[in-house]
Amino acid sequence: MALAPNTSQVDDGLKNELAKKGIVVTTMNQLYNWGRRSSIWPMQFGLACCAIEMIATACARYDIARFGAELFRPSPRQADLMIVAGTVTKKMAPQVVRLYNQMAEPKYVITMGACSIAGGPFIDGYNVLRGIDRYIPVDVHLPGCPPRPEALLYGLMELQKKIDGQQIETAEWYQQGLKREYPIPEFGPHGLIPKFNPEVWQPRENDLRKERYGQPIMIGKKSKAPNLDVVAVAAAPRPAAPAPTPPPTPGIA
Amino acid sequence: MNIMDTEKVKTDIEKALGSVALKSIRSSLLIENAQDLPKVAKFLKEDAAYRLDYLSSVTASDFIEYLETVYHLYSMEKKTGPVTLRVRVPRTDPKIPSLVSLYRGAEFQERDNFDLFGIVYEGHPDLRRIMMWEGFEGFPMRKDYLQEDSETLESADVEWLEKNGVKVPEAAKAKAAELRQQGKRALAERRVEDKG
Ligand code: SF4
Numbered sequence: 001m002a003l004a005p006n007t008s009q010v011d012d013g014l015k016n017e018l019a020k021k022g023i024v025v026t027t028m029n030q031l032y033n034w035g036r037r038s039s040i041w042p043m044q045f046g047l048a049c050c051a052i053e054m055i056a057t058a059c060a061r062y063d064i065a066r067f068g069a070e071l072f073r074p075s076p077r078q079a080d081l082m083i084v085a086g087t088v089t090k091k092m093a094p095q096v097v098r099l100y101n102q103m104a105e106p107k108y109v110i111t112m113g114a115c116s117i118a119g120g121p122f123i124d125g126y127n128v129l130r131g132i133d134r135y136i137p138v139d140v141h142l143p144g145c146p147p148r149p150e151a152l153l154y155g156l157m158e159l160q161k162k163i164d165g166q167q168i169e170t171a172e173w174y175q176q177g178l179k180r181e182y183p184i185p186e187f188g189p190h191g192l193i194p195k196f197n198p199e200v201w202q203p204r205e206n207d208l209r210k211e212r213y214g215q216p217i218m219i220g221k222k223s224k225a226p227n228l229d230v231v232a233v234a235a236a237p238r239p240a241a242p243a244p245t246p247p248p249t250p251g252i253a
Numbered sequence: 254m255n256i257m258d259t260e261k262v263k264t265d266i267e268k269a270l271g272s273v274a275l276k277s278i279r280s281s282l283l284i285e286n287a288q289d290l291p292k293v294a295k296f297l298k299e300d301a302a303y304r305l306d307y308l309s310s311v312t313a314s315d316f317i318e319y320l321e322t323v324y325h326l327y328s329m330e331k332k333t334g335p336v337t338l339r340v341r342v343p344r345t346d347p348k349i350p351s352l353v354s355l356y357r358g359a360e361f362q363e364r365d366n367f368d369l370f371g372i373v374y375e376g377h378p379d380l381r382r383i384m385m386w387e388g389f390e391g392f393p394m395r396k397d398y399l400q401e402d403s404e405t406l407e408s409a410d411v412e413w414l415e416k417n418g419v420k421v422p423e424a425a426k427a428k429a430a431e432l433r434q435q436g437k438r439a440l441a442e443r444r445v446e447d448k449g
Contacts, residue, residue, distance in 0.1 A: 091386065127384075183418075186413070187388060190391070190438070194406060195405075195407075198406075198414070198422055
């Protein structure tokens with residue numbers, strides 16, 4: 001069914017004047033988006049240290065309830081927003097993708113923290129996925145290690161802006177043939193198969209990281225172990241420890 | 254908690270067990286022959302003067318020339334410890350007798366070391382991978398472990414993606430086919446320069 005394009009326009013000045021008289025002029029879109037953006041229910045799951053900041057955001061001091069996003073749902077079927085808060089290990093990645101697949105449309109993803117964006121401090125590890133955006137589309141990337149609660153609130157506000165900009169007529173989740181379920185990666189002999197989903201993410205052509213370090217992996221300078229025996233010999237004639245200082249007399253300060 | 258005098262522990266073990274070759278390295282004891290480990294641990298656990306009844310950690314490290322496992326023993330009864338034991342085994346045949354029959358807590362830690370370093374603890378009741386999944390190849394904490402290049406698709410990835418109806422860019426497909434022809438894996442290469 002084709003919706004008639006919305007062409008009605010009321011200029012803002014008139015709207016304000018009417019609002020003063022208690023008459024609210026709006027559009028279906030605005031009303032709809034206002035409702036959606038003011039009740040984003042996040043999914044209740046956290047993966048690592050960033051989750052602690054997410055929890056803090058939900059508590060009284062930062063109070064994500066001010067943005068209507070306080071209902072952390074334990075089921076993906078009831079959630080609108082997935083906050084990937086923490087390190088996504090290769091072992092966890094299939095579950096994260098599965099949860100995303102199970103969410104109902106419209107669904108949004110915020111990656112919280114350096115880890116879920118690109119692997120963070122563990123980028124060179126054998127066990128950490130270099131960013132969940134390799135498998136699922138991400139709406140807001142939120143850098144930090146961890147991002148402060150204010151940053152998460154800011155990320156949420158950015159997401160609200162994005163929702164405000166969407167139109168019922170063109171919203172992707174009303175389109176036919178929408179495919180927003182992504183194949184779940186499997187465990188392979190050296191990591192996940194596939195390494196990424198080229199429909200969602202592709203390696204950059206100029207990878208500055210690769211260029212700068214020459215190789216994608218830094219194996220540090222210490223390829224030789226410290227010779228423990230030598231240290232042991234040197235440690236034997238250790239100078240006598242200085243006489244212990246008498247403990248301060250209690251009572252007299 | 255008192256800190257144990259390594260030299261005293263060493264002489265006590267030698268007195269009690271005689272044939273055990275020990276060497277002290279800083280504040281730890283190296284057991285020269287890995288097969289002596291259960292004997293030493295049993296002595297330290299059961300001797301009335303020590304009663305080291307708590308095995309707090311079993312860790313491992315890769316020293317390139319050999320693999321090493323380190324044990325930290327404490328006594329809950331006497332509130333003493335730690336006594337640190339080291340065992341070294343060659344990379345090619347890393348076998349150490351398991352301590353699970355003596356300390357139940359060693360079970361998961363030995364599995365962890367097996368998983369990441371490939372050290373085989375003989376006599377362990379259930380020596381499987383614990384962190385990595387079944388079917389994972391290699392021991393990732395060894396210094397010669399070669400990581401995959403996570404930016405290059407291999408033919409297994411391409412096949413999997415196409416089976417799941419994902420379009421794979423031609424360039425990536427060509428690269429994967431080329432790698433397959435050469436019989437190579439896409440590896441994150443090691444840095445060659447080594448300034449010591
Ligand atoms: S980005 Fe930092 S704080 Fe967040 S999960 Fe990773 S390591 Fe932890």
